[in-house]
Amino acid sequence: MQTEIIKNHSDKPQFGIYVHWPFCAAKCPYCDFNSHVRRQGVDEARFVAAYLKELEYMRNLAPNRTVSSVFFGGGTPSLMSGKAVGAILDKIAQLWPISSNVEISLEANPTSIDSQNFAAYRAAGVNRISIGVQAMNDVDLRKLGRMHSVDEARKSIKLAQSIFDRISFDLIYARPHQSVQNWQDELKQAIEMGTDHLSLYQLTIEGGTRFADLYKLGKIDMPSDDHARKLYDVTQDICADYGLYNYEISNYAKTGEECRHNLLYWRYDEYAAVGAGAHSRLISDNSNLRHARVDQRQPEKWLEMVEQQGHAFIDVEELDKDAQAVEYLLMCLRLREGVSLKKFEQLGGYPLDAQKIEKMVAAKLLIHQVDAQRIKTTEEGLRLTDYIIGQLIH
Numbered sequence: 310m311q312t313e314i315i316k317n318h319s320d321k322p323q324f325g326i327y328v329h330w331p332f333c334a335a336k337c338p339y340c341d342f343n344s345h346v347r348r349q350g351v352d353e354a355r356f357v358a359a360y361l362k363e364l365e366y367m368r369n370l371a372p373n374r375t376v377s378s379v380f381f382g383g384g385t386p387s388l389m390s391g392k393a394v395g396a397i398l399d400k401i402a403q404l405w406p407i408s409s410n411v412e413i414s415l416e417a418n419p420t421s422i423d424s425q426n427f428a429a430y431r432a433a434g435v436n437r438i439s440i441g442v443q444a445m446n447d448v449d450l451r452k453l454g455r456m457h458s459v460d461e462a463r464k465s466i467k468l469a470q471s472i473f474d475r476i477s478f479d480l481i482y483a484r485p486h487q488s489v490q491n492w493q494d495e496l497k498q499a500i501e502m503g504t505d506h507l508s509l510y511q512l513t514i515e516g517g518t519r520f521a522d523l524y525k526l527g528k529i530d531m532p533s534d535d536h537a538r539k540l541y542d543v544t545q546d547i548c549a550d551y552g553l554y555n556y557e558i559s560n561y562a563k564t565g566e567e568c569r570h571n572l573l574y575w576r577y578d579e580y581a582a583v584g585a586g587a588h589s590r591l592i593s594d595n596s597n598l599r600h601a602r603v604d605q606r607q608p609e610k611w612l613e614m615v616e617q618q619g620h621a622f623i624d625v626e627e628l629d630k631d632a633q634a635v636e637y638l639l640m641c642l643r644l645r646e647g648v649s650l651k652k653f654e655q656l657g658g659y660p661l662d663a664q665k666i667e668k669m670v671a672a673k674l675l676i677h678q679v680d681a682q683r684i685k686t687t688e689e690g691l692r693l694t695d696y697i698i699g700q701l702i703h
Contacts, residue, residue: 324374325573326367326401328360329584330386331608334418337454338519339481339512343586343606344384356608357393359615360583361400366619367581368404370600371591374579376405378412378570381435387417391429398434412437412475412569419465420457431472437568438469439508440478445495449484454519466502475566477506482544483537484512485530492540493547500551505566509544510559511537556645558691575644577637577656585611585621599633601626630658635702642694647676647685665701 332351333344379401381394398413414437415430417423427438442462444450450458457465462478469476480499482492500507514524514531523529532540545555553561557575560568573580579599582589586606590599603624605611614621628636634657641648654660666684669675674690674697677683690697 323377323569323573323576323578324371324405325378325380325570325578325580326364326376327570327580327582327584327587327589328379328381328386328397329582329587329604330381330383330389331585331611332388333383333385334388334420334422335454335456336519338523339453339515341515341518342384345608351388353390353393356612357396359612360397363583363615363620364397364400364404364581367583367589367591371579371581374405375408376401376411377408378573379414380570381415383416385418385423386415387423387426387430389426391426391433394430394435395433414439414568414570416441417465417469418455418457419462421461421464424461424465424468427468427472436473437475437477438473439568440465440469440476442466442478442499443481444484445480445498449487452484453481463502466504470503475506476504477508477568478504479508479510481510481512483532483540485532487532487540489536489539489543493543496544496547500547500553505553506560506562506568507548507553508560509548511541554645558643572644575640577633577640577652593627596627598630599628601628630656633657634659635698638698638701639694642686642697643691645685647678647683650682650684661701669697669700 329343331343331345332347334346336344336346379398381389381397386394394415401407413435415435416439417427418441430438440462441455443453443455445459445462447458466476466478478499480496482496496509512531514521514529520529524531548555548561552563554564555561556567557571560571562568577590579591580589581591582602582604585604585608587604589602591602592599601624602622605614605621605623611621634653637653637656638648650661661684666675666677669684669690670677673687674693675684676687678685686694686697
């Protein structure tokens with residue numbers, strides 16, 4: 310599995326649209342994403358009108374592109390109506406040409422309320438659904454602050470499989486008191502429900518979350534590094550047994566079923582993002598350098614800004630060649646396919662130092678594919694990408 314290369318790899322630049330729906334029914338205690346709870350409800354029509362307006366602004370920044378993927382993330386975009394999703398997709402199609410094999414993904418929670426919209430999303434154009442299951446036992450689901458049961462998760466996945474050609478779901482492991490055997494059983498149970506893609510994340514304590522507060526008080530017992538490593542190794546082995554390989558640190562798929570939108574990020578292609586707290590990377594036609602744009606995080610402030618000026622950028626930075634090269638390394642080393650040395654040189658204006666590469670190869674952290682002009686991490690190097698980058702660029 311270490312030498313597997315993504316079969317749909319292409320050096321042809323891709324262009325994606327990310328739509329951030331920042332609202333959730335409840336805030337999970339481990340989550341540091343830009344998500345908000347609105348007990349009084351959300352004015353969906355007003356927010357959708359703002360998305361359409363910001364998309365128009367984005368088209369002016371990136372006019373001559375073909376959309377290869379669209380991703381609705383959050384938050385919980387499955388709280389949106391099918392009508393709202395359809396309106397946004399129709400607008401995107403009005404503003405840009407759409408690739409014939411476009412991937413349109415939407416994140417969903419497996420509650421009955423969210424699942425009832427699946428057919429409407431498919432009718433609107435969504436062709437890939439990503440379900441936030443997170444755990445396969447009810448006790449841990451409660452601890453993670455999830456609002457669904459395992460039974461609901463199973464029903465949601467079965468329903469999704471009957472409607473969408475491609476589905477994925479997320480699980481969190483390395484949870485407090487999770488044994489290797491428990492995780493083995495849970496992961497096998499999940500895979501046997503039938504999926505060609507899984508996102509498997511180790512639980513981490515993120516600042517500003519409820520879990521961070523509890524951890525400081527000594528009320529959460531996180532697994533040791535050694536135990537977390539055993540859980541990771543088990544994850545690798547079981548997924549390989551079922552024909553799923555980790556094409557990225559935390560994402561496993563059968564060949565050809567990788568999430569193309571996320572690959573676009575990791576390969577450092579272009580994307581326009583709309584919604585509260587969204588981040589974009591667009592190439593300037595004048596300088597051929599990327600501009601990093603960040604939207605206002607607070608949803609109501611974002612809404613007012615877009616209504617007033619067409620966008621809600623609170624920070625716009627032109628990335629110089631060195632910054633682009635570092636970002637490319639940071640993103641692409643996460644992938645099994647690794648880094649194109651040719652693309653790095655195009656972005657940074659200089660080649661990576663061959664001696665530094667060979668030093669990392671000697672340390673068994675990198676593999677240098679000379680004929681393909683690529684470098685990629687070994688199994689050990691995959692967990693030390695920050696260190697590798699520091700060694701390569703300094």
